[in-house]
Amino acid sequence: MTTLWPIMLITFKEGIRNRAIYAISLVALMMLVANFLICGMIMQEVGKVAVDIALSAVSISGLLLVLFVGINLMAKDLDKRTIYMVLSRPISRPQYIVGKFFGMVLLIVTTTFFLSVFAVLSIFMIKLSYPHYFLRFSWPLVLLALSFITLSLILLSALSFLFASFTSSSFITLVLTMIAYIIGHSISDVYSLIQASQFADIRPAMFIVKLIQTAYYLFPNLSFFDIKMQAAHAIPLTPSYIFWTLLYGLVYSSLAIAGAAMLFRRRELP
């Protein structure tokens, strides 16, 4: 742990100094201001729309953070050869990867925390202006949705570390992470479509069914973490759903980071 701590801290500092963070925060702030304008146009369920926009703002900016700040943190060390400085110290390569990842987790948690404060503030202000249009509303579910967003970002970031451990350029990592994100959010719909294909009157080839079943277990199922709709309508979740989602997120992230550490240990650095 004592060897991980400095790497984690340096990664966090490096990330927080990145100018891209200001741009990302600006996007989120603009969406939260737009929240006020859009909610004025809604006739009935103002609360639902306010929660939708606030949560989506946090989600989008978190995604930008993982894709454009997170991936560069790792790539920069390799590109600028600063990694030799680190590895020449008594730090193993797996320790380096895990330390970096914890730094990134700290960065994600800190940023989403600040964004969440603004999101909650915007919902709160809209709730003050239109109290009669917040009939079905639950703060605990909104906070749970925000924590699930954070967890899914951590998972995506772990996956980007896995890709970065074997690709030669940060651009390829970026593309792979984006593909994983898109598959991760659509895989469960495609999977259920394949399962119920006879009802939808389509007959997919056998190898496509196998491919999708493999993809379902290989790629992270990010749609489990998306409970924005439940939060917006205050539809309660079962404790077992919450527990298994948390466990799934932690297990998948750990697997991805373990894989990244193993691959990175065998990698030949230029």
Next chain:
Amino acid sequence: MRAFAVVLVLTILAGAHIVSLRKLTDAARLMPKNEETASVVPPAILRITSLEFRSLVSDYLFLKSLVFIGSTFERTEKPRVKNGEWKWVYNTLDASTTLDPYFLDPYYLANAFLTWDAFMIQEDNLLLIRGSKHRDWDSILPFFVGFNYFYFLQDNVNARKWLLEASEKPDAPHIFYTELASKLSNEKNRTNNAIAFLEEMTKKTNDESLKDKYASRISYLRSVLQVERAVELYKKKFGKQPSDLKTLVQTGLVREIPADPYGEQLYLDSDGHVKSSSNAQFDVIH
């Protein structure tokens, strides 16, 4: 000299920018719009492509149709909205409610415009039934379905079924709904039932223009009720149907024959029902 050239080039570019933008805006206006072709991306595709922003896309589609309907109020031509455009509104709201079936506003908008303006009653009911399946805490959507069956489709059996369904919801005025449902079987009470329905609809809406619509409908129905009562009195007094409504005025049973909301006169059909010559298919309670 160089500064002058820079200013000159910038001025020309700025002018060209304004001209091209204006020309492009005009040209874009002439392009066929989605509203005319009624095409919306199929909801199943939207579900997959909207990733984790499904309910945000649902909000967006709802706002798009809301803004479109709002923009038609500036039009002067008649009918204000073409049939293809109503079809587009329906498709958009269908997509919006497929993405987020719990969202109340698209159902509300559909019920406000697809019925009174577009006469797409069956389509509106399809949306409302989807909503009442998901929003199992809410009595308003099954109530709307019941109203549509009763008022527009004149199907009392289904109207009763949906009204009873609405009465089971936690927020429903249970006794009022079940009483109204039991009254529906009495055809003679139709005008009275319609007034009861519309008064409840008025209570459930916050939209001022919709409230006005209901209010004018209620006052019209009240005058129909008045004429209907006069017809009954006439039958009791003279033992036969009046030949037309003017007879009622002549015998002093009513002061005047009221006009319907479209400015058309009421008349008496061969079965002795009070009817209006405008929009007879949907709006007249016989």
